[in-house]
Amino acid sequence: MLELKNISFHVTEGNSQVDIIQDLSLTVDNRKFVVITGPNGSGKSTLAKIIAGIEQPTSGQILLDGQDITNKSITERAQMGISFAFQQPVRFRGLQVIDLLRLAAGKKISHIKACDYLSEVGLCANDYLNREVNSSLSGGELKRIEIATILARKTNLSIFDEPEAGIDLWSFQNLIRIFEKMRAEIEESSIIIISHQERILQIADEIIVLADGRVQEHGAGKDILPKIMDTEVSMPMCRKFQ
Numbered sequence: 458m459l460e461l462k463n464i465s466f467h468v469t470e471g472n473s474q475v476d477i478i479q480d481l482s483l484t485v486d487n488r489k490f491v492v493i494t495g496p497n498g499s500g501k502s503t504l505a506k507i508i509a510g511i512e513q514p515t516s517g518q519i520l521l522d523g524q525d526i527t528n529k530s531i532t533e534r535a536q537m538g539i540s541f542a543f544q545q546p547v548r549f550r551g552l553q554v555i556d557l558l559r560l561a562a563g564k565k566i567s568h569i570k571a572c573d574y575l576s577e578v579g580l581c582a583n584d585y586l587n588r589e590v591n592s593s594l595s596g597g598e599l600k601r602i603e604i605a606t607i608l609a610r611k612t613n614l615s616i617f618d619e620p621e622a623g624i625d626l627w628s629f630q631n632l633i634r635i636f637e638k639m640r641a642e643i644e645e646s647s648i649i650i651i652s653h654q655e656r657i658l659q660i661a662d663e664i665i666v667l668a669d670g671r672v673q674e675h676g677a678g679k680d681i682l683p684k685i686m687d688t689e690v691s692m693p694m695c696r697k698f699q
């Protein structure tokens with residue numbers, strides 16, 4: 458279970474303080490597929506980075522399964538089973554896709570197993586296993602490879618920041634299938650996805666709506682989704698792939 462207690466995140470611009478996350482508290486139970494949505498600039502990515510340890514909150518406390526992880530580094534959190542997929546995935550020059558999958562799995566997985574992960578995300582494994590994770594990969598390919606690494610890791614808490622960003626329609630439909638499968642196979646872990654996409658919001662157990670760095674709504678997906686569709690929160694992107 459993930460607990461955020463009174464989390465605030467401020468930055469200083471010139472002489473003034475900008476409040477990005479404001480006294481935010483929430484709980485994500487195990488076995489939950491939670492989607493965080495909200496208008497652009499509402500603080501979603503910042504919150505995801507705070508959970509993953511990429512940003513340090515100005516104040517507040519983060520607990521994972523009762524353990525205070527507020528001051529744990531990204532690496533320590535990763536070792537505790539938190540994984541994070543960036544909105545803009547990172548490239549690793551000199552590393553091949555197979556190396557990245559083995560690093561993620563934490564063991565020497567076979568070619569066949571690595572192929573399975575790539576096939577899951579709709580990539581033809583033979584074409585990609587030995588490709589370098591560099592700028593020759595398109596944004597969409599990189600995104601799918603990053604999702605494959607999260608499948609390989611089997612983490613306790615997986616966080617995806619706008620997984621739909623920059624991928625084409627075919628990949629998007631594939632992505633929905635992956636998330637539906639993850640949802641169906643969820644065991645003691647939890648999944649947090651930042652998304653504006655109606656198809657992703659539809660499979661959420663819970664939806665959290667952020668506005669101005671605060672939780673505006675948090676409840677069962679079936680209760681929140683009807684409230685936010687066709688409002689400012691659901692955003693134009695929501696129907697982009699329909």
Ligand SMILES: Nc1ncnc2c1ncn2[C@@H]1O[C@H](COP(=O)(O)OP(=O)(O)OP(=O)(O)O)[C@@H](O)[C@H]1O
Nearest residue numbers: 468470475477495496497498499500501502503504
């Ligand atoms: N380090 C920083 N310094 C200054 N401003 C920041 C910093 N990090 C985030 N912001 C600002 O905080 C606000 C929230 O940013 P964030 O990326 O968390 O929003 P978001 O809800 O994920 O937006 P989007 O839907 O556009 O991805 C934005 O106005 C952003 O410009």
